[in-house]
Amino acid sequence: MIEGKIGRMLFSRLKADEDLAEAIKKRAEKSGVKAGVIIAIGSLKSATLGYYREGEYKTIRLDGPLEIASCIGNVAVDENGDVVVHAHVVVTNERGEAFGGHLMKGSPVGATAELTIIEGLGPKLEKSLRRDDEA
Amino acid sequence: MIEGKIGRMLFSRLKADEDLAEAIKKRAEKSGVKAGVIIAIGSLKSATLGYYREGEYKTIRLDGPLEIASCIGNVAVDENGDVVVHAHVVVTNERGEAFGGHLMKGSPVGATAELTIIEGLGPKLEKSLRRDDEA
């Protein structure tokens, strides 16, 4: 397990129609976050979820409006310095029924979504979020 | 994206029959938390969930007992200094089926629930959690 220090807490209220995954990526980039965990709640107009099987993501499309009952994951930077978002979501419909999976592009924000990032600091932690060779 | 420092980690084990949303609010108030993220797990006797549509929350009532599979969100203070809780939950029944939405009053804790708050510090962060005018 790789350790680092805790950095900043960052918060943003996302706008309607922003792509959720893209919006998280943009916010992290703009703020210079290189490693951290994310927590978001809010709503989506529709959702594109991934289900991993045999090396690739199968895509699941859900029509909305949907609540983002949970969106958690992490942000890291790849070898080119680009922010990579890895997040999973649970969304719910008007009957409260829950669906979820890997957050993919194609999930536009509804009225709003609230994003919090808790930043991790330190070169080892940043590298481990990219690729962790330790048990 | 607005940034602040990380403050304290706070923990409380909620009691049976406490209203989950009210209990989070009371704990944050008593501890003087002005901004932060919350994480809770535990159980509920029943749940009242909100589903946002056209400017208002439609209410979904679920009978329990239910597990709180996830409860995440944030706490902030409004212009009067009152703590405001914004949390979304995923609850599950005896078949493991998941439901969720916006946590509303009317969700009494079952045997117990464990609440952790990670505090954010700084006037800008506190204000942004109330209302964030930045992209």
Next chain:
Amino acid sequence: MIEGKIGRMLFSRLKADEDLAEAIKKRAEKSGVKAGVIIAIGSLKSATLGYYREGEYKTIRLDGPLEIASCIGNVAVDENGDVVVHAHVVVTNERGEAFGGHLMKGSPVGATAELTIIEGLGPKLEKSLRRDDEA
């Protein structure tokens, strides 16, 4: 509500076939974490979920592959110094349908899972996560 300081952020990529609950426990033990919150996403080959009723956990078995849409909870140490993991999960199947409950042993990791621990520090916080006598 009991408070402590925030400690380290720790991250690990779990391996295929590791038992999720056991893997979290081992990582926390190896790193000397005595209190903290956990966040994990990834996939499971199958899941064993608990549903608490009348003092005991009823077991729900789900075949996979499953996405770990959410896994949140906490780690603490018991009076013998052993790490105790209390986590709840939401898992999703190939149709995106969500299930969840208390994470039990018998939930082998699929391709991988990413675990983040945010450590809490201080004897009071550590004790409160074991047992909290305050409201």
